[in-house]
Amino acid sequence: MSASTAILEEVASLRVQLERHNRLYHTLDSPEITDADYDALLARLVSLEKDYNLFSPSSPSNRIGAEPLPGFTQVAHEIPMLSLDKVFGEEDLRAFEARLLKRIEISSEIIYSCEPKVDGVAVSLLYEKGQLVRAATRGDGTIGEDITHNVRTIRTIPLQLSGEGYPAVLEVRGEIFLGKLGFAQLNEQARLDQSKVFVNPRNTAAGTLRQLDSRRAAKVPLQMYCYSVGLQEGGDLPDSLGGIFEALAGWGLPTNPQREVVESIERCIAYCEALLEMRNALEYEIDGAVIKVDSLELQASIGSNARTPRWAMAYKFPAEEKSTRLLDVEFQVGRTGTITPVARLEPVFVGGVTVSNTTLHNMDEVTRLGVRIGDEIIIRRAGDVIPKVVRVLAGSVNPAPRAIIAPTQCPVCGCAVEKEGDVLIRCSGGLICGAQRKESIRHFASRNALDIDGMGERIVEQLVDAELVRDVSDLFVLEASTLMSLDRMGVKSAEKLVASIARSRRTTLPKFLYALGIREVGEATALQLANHFGDLMLLQEASVETLVAVPDVGPIVAEHIVSFFANRANIDLLSRLAARGVSWPAITVVSPESKPLAGQTVVITGTLEKLSRNEAKARLIALGAKVAGSVSKSTTIVYAGPGAGSKLAKATELGVEVADEAALLALLAALETTSDAPKKAP
Ligand code: IVH
Numbered sequence: 001m002s003a004s005t006a007i008l009e010e011v012a013s014l015r016v017q018l019e020r021h022n023r024l025y026h027t028l029d030s031p032e033i034t035d036a037d038y039d040a041l042l043a044r045l046v047s048l049e050k051d052y053n054l055f056s057p058s059s060p061s062n063r064i065g066a067e068p069l070p071g072f073t074q075v076a077h078e079i080p081m082l083s084l085d086k087v088f089g090e091e092d093l094r095a096f097e098a099r100l101l102k103r104i105e106i107s108s109e110i111i112y113s114c115e116p117k118v119d120g121v122a123v124s125l126l127y128e129k130g131q132l133v134r135a136a137t138r139g140d141g142t143i144g145e146d147i148t149h150n151v152r153t154i155r156t157i158p159l160q161l162s163g164e165g166y167p168a169v170l171e172v173r174g175e176i177f178l179g180k181l182g183f184a185q186l187n188e189q190a191r192l193d194q195s196k197v198f199v200n201p202r203n204t205a206a207g208t209l210r211q212l213d214s215r216r217a218a219k220v221p222l223q224m225y226c227y228s229v230g231l232q233e234g235g236d237l238p239d240s241l242g243g244i245f246e247a248l249a250g251w252g253l254p255t256n257p258q259r260e261v262v263e264s265i266e267r268c269i270a271y272c273e274a275l276l277e278m279r280n281a282l283e284y285e286i287d288g289a290v291i292k293v294d295s296l297e298l299q300a301s302i303g304s305n306a307r308t309p310r311w312a313m314a315y316k317f318p319a320e321e322k323s324t325r326l327l328d329v330e331f332q333v334g335r336t337g338t339i340t341p342v343a344r345l346e347p348v349f350v351g352g353v354t355v356s357n358t359t360l361h362n363m364d365e366v367t368r369l370g371v372r373i374g375d376e377i378i379i380r381r382a383g384d385v386i387p388k389v390v391r392v393l394a395g396s397v398n399p400a401p402r403a404i405i406a407p408t409q410c411p412v413c414g415c416a417v418e419k420e421g422d423v424l425i426r427c428s429g430g431l432i433c434g435a436q437r438k439e440s441i442r443h444f445a446s447r448n449a450l451d452i453d454g455m456g457e458r459i460v461e462q463l464v465d466a467e468l469v470r471d472v473s474d475l476f477v478l479e480a481s482t483l484m485s486l487d488r489m490g491v492k493s494a495e496k497l498v499a500s501i502a503r504s505r506r507t508t509l510p511k512f513l514y515a516l517g518i519r520e521v522g523e524a525t526a527l528q529l530a531n532h533f534g535d536l537m538l539l540q541e542a543s544v545e546t547l548v549a550v551p552d553v554g555p556i557v558a559e560h561i562v563s564f565f566a567n568r569a570n571i572d573l574l575s576r577l578a579a580r581g582v583s584w585p586a587i588t589v590v591s592p593e594s595k596p597l598a599g600q601t602v603v604i605t606g607t608l609e610k611l612s613r614n615e616a617k618a619r620l621i622a623l624g625a626k627v628a629g630s631v632s633k634s635t636t637i638v639y640a641g642p643g644a645g646s647k648l649a650k651a652t653e654l655g656v657e658v659a660d661e662a663a664l665l666a667l668l669a670a671l672e673t674t675s676d677a678p679k680k681a682p
Helices: 005-026 035-051 060-064 091-103 180-192 203-211 241-250 265-281 295-301 361-370 434-445 457-465 472-477 491-504 509-515 524-531 534-540 553-568 567-581 613-622 646-654 661-671
Strands: 075-076 112-118 121-128 131-137 143-145 169-178 222-233 261-262 286-293 310-314 321-334 338-350 353-358 376-381 388-392 418-419 424-427 601-605 626-628 637-640 657-658
Touching: 005 035, 005 060, 035 060, 091 265, 091 286, 091 295, 091 310, 112 241, 112 265, 112 310, 121 203, 121 222, 143 180, 169 180, 169 203, 180 203, 203 222, 222 241, 241 626, 261 265, 265 286, 286 295, 338 361, 338 376, 353 376, 361 388, 434 457, 434 472, 434 491, 472 567, 509 524, 509 534, 524 613, 534 553, 534 567, 553 567, 601 613, 601 646, 613 661, 637 646, 646 657
Parallel strands: 601 626, 601 637, 637 657
Antiparallel strands: 075 143, 112 261, 112 286, 121 131, 121 169, 131 143, 169 222, 286 310, 321 338, 321 376, 338 353, 338 424, 376 388, 418 424
16 A cells, blocks of 8 residues: 555654653653553554554664564674773872873862763664764673664664754764663563563573574663764764763763763762662662763773773762571582582562572671571672672571571482581482482483483483483383483484493493592592492492592591492392393403512503503503603603603603503503403402
């Protein structure tokens, strides 16, 4: 349909009316019509534009978002978008001025523009003939992303500049952010929808701007404060920041009302103090103040470094502290078994996020803080760091204090809790603990353990989450038809995975021992244990005294081994594994003196391509060799790979024999006698 003059006029008038009401509502906070009336006008405009094909980039209909984009386009910033150096106190600000005075000749005081440092996302808006044509993120300062579609939905950003005298090309820079109220509303809605809550306003703003679907962005009440001008052609701009702010505001661009132009660094310091005072009362998050030289001419003569201007400084506020109550302490078991006390708090908004739990790190920290459940405590949080419990609030009353007591049994699997070092505690349940399930299965299947090809982290994750696998023995009863229910798993890959699980049943004792994930039993120790005992039963029954006789095994490792086999659940798991066909060839135990490389000292240097250095070392040790870290006269042979340096030189100098990895592999192949014959240890 082609539009009549009457239609064109109605569309033009609707656009003007809607932008006016938009401004009255969002910027001036004095609406003249109800939301419903606004929505009706907007609906009429959208339908006319659609019927008569009247799209315009500056139409208010853009505010509701459009079809998702296929991807982001990059935008090069002709004038780089700089970042700011930081200072943390008033003395630093005085030092900043002292540095400025060294660079410039000035007879009067320097005038500064003081602005809140809004915690959001730096963006660039490009206006051509007053029309918003492009919006981009800062990116790395040189190249950002085109986010025009999302920025058009931000109600306080004019799609068309108002007033007069704006340059034909005008690039405006500033910070897009989400206010505290908008953030709270969004989270309220998220709770109602039972969807994920947002962590903090800044991440929410950044995430929103990175949406391909602008209809989603339209639902987030983002705002912007403009603070500078980049590109500019055709037109004169004021020669001071103060003047620029006024000009921008005159063209309908949002600027921060909390900014101030002051005439000395002492006044800047006073500004920062006052801003800190009113921080909590502001409707948006700030993380400091920005102090800039006000005169553009002075800015130009002071100049910039590669990434930051010399004429501006971010004054960062100290970390924020708030008081709240410790409601409870839970002990959380990590994926490797470490148990951490986690504080459950009465939710408190501090340093830009709502904190309702945080780590107490360990029991030493609990003791140091002298904290009990029910205490009023001080929480500190700055930037992106984890909130910290600083102390118990002095003089606060705890009507029913409860002591925080470390568990003696793992809260997840009930296995005994062990001490690790002086302060840490951990669950001894390894293979059978629910919290450690994924990690233990991943380790069990890993290359140097049972080497189940195709059993990647993603698969383990799904198998555990779908409760198809509770412990590693369940792997051996998986069927292709079950595996096919997993994400992106076709018939072929399911069958392949079942085949590699089947293959992995036949393993070696060292690999199996390593796969069990006994604490501090790495590949080398596993190999030593296998060669010493030759048989799992014998190892299972070994005492600490017997174990410490094994090379590489100290009293602590010995304790870990004994406690692993003392756990009934582990023994049950071993029998399930045996019943499901996991087996290995027997090993002939040889006394140390009669091992083929007994008495030899070997050094490995440079890169090995076929073997890991640990594996090479373990296999040489198993054959009776000593593996040393440096070359001396007593070195028997040096195996040198590519990149060998000083050790190789030393060997040549001392006349020590040198060979390559191929020779090492040949030696190992010739001497390793593990055979498939079922020999039992004596
Ligand atoms: S001026 C050349 N002014 O802080 C100066 N930045 O650490 C460039 N920011 O990337 C920035 N409020 O995201 C400036 N009033 C303000 C600001 C501000 C927040 C952010 C901005 C910038 C970062 C620098």
